[in-house]
Amino acid sequence: MAGESANxxxxxxxxxxxxxxxxxxxxxxADATSPMPAALRNVGLTTEDSLKFTTEPNFxxxxxxxxxxxxxxxxxxxxxxxEVDLQQWSGENFKAVYGGGEITTVTVTGPPAATHYKFTPxxxxxxxxVMAVVEVVDGGKHYRFVIPRCMQMEGVSKDLAKTKExxxxxxxxxxxxxxxxAFYVLTDDPAFAPAA
Numbered sequence: 001m002a003g004e005s006a007n008x009x010x011x012x013x014x015x016x017x018x019x020x021x022x023x024x025x026x027x028x029x030a031d032a033t034s035p036m037p038a039a040l041r042n043v044g045l046t047t048e049d050s051l052k053f054t055t056e057p058n059f060x061x062x063x064x065x066x067x068x069x070x071x072x073x074x075x076x077x078x079x080x081x082x083e084v085d086l087q088q089w090s091g092e093n094f095k096a097v098y099g100g101g102e103i104t105t106v107t108v109t110g111p112p113a114a115t116h117y118k119f120t121p122x123x124x125x126x127x128x129x130v131m132a133v134v135e136v137v138d139g140g141k142h143y144r145f146v147i148p149r150c151m152q153m154e155g156v157s158k159d160l161a162k163t164k165e166x167x168x169x170x171x172x173x174x175x176x177x178x179x180x181x182a183f184y185v186l187t188d189d190p191a192f193a194p195a196a
Contacts, residue, residue, distance in 0.1 A: 044088035099127035099152035
């Protein structure tokens, strides 16, 4: 296009990615590089190539006898999802991938006496919405995808093979609302500067 030139500085290689989660309503990071608010919990290690952020707008088309092409196209809905495979098994990560649940302590009387834990997934109708932040770092460029409300909305399938690590599949569907953005991106990348 006229006035544009090829610029390899605008290629992004996601060298480091991190996922943070917190209860809905938690304060979001103010910018792309300031320390992450303490209430946002880092889910830890994830597999190298599993992180995906997908948007899926849906459209309807009006057909008319006078045209072989649609005479009008309009958007009906928006949808977006985050997918990533968590490598770290913990109570909080189990709650994340199952959409909530409860962890209780089980005392083993003996011998030897020990403490065990019981995880119970949420019942129908009691899944919990969460806030999420996806952080992407490419050298000196930083991006934070901020999702004020999302929910685990898929089943959980775990491969328990002895030849590789067992992962927890986190699949978050972004929720919207008229009072806030469904998601937004914070970045210090100069390529995002508004045109003068």
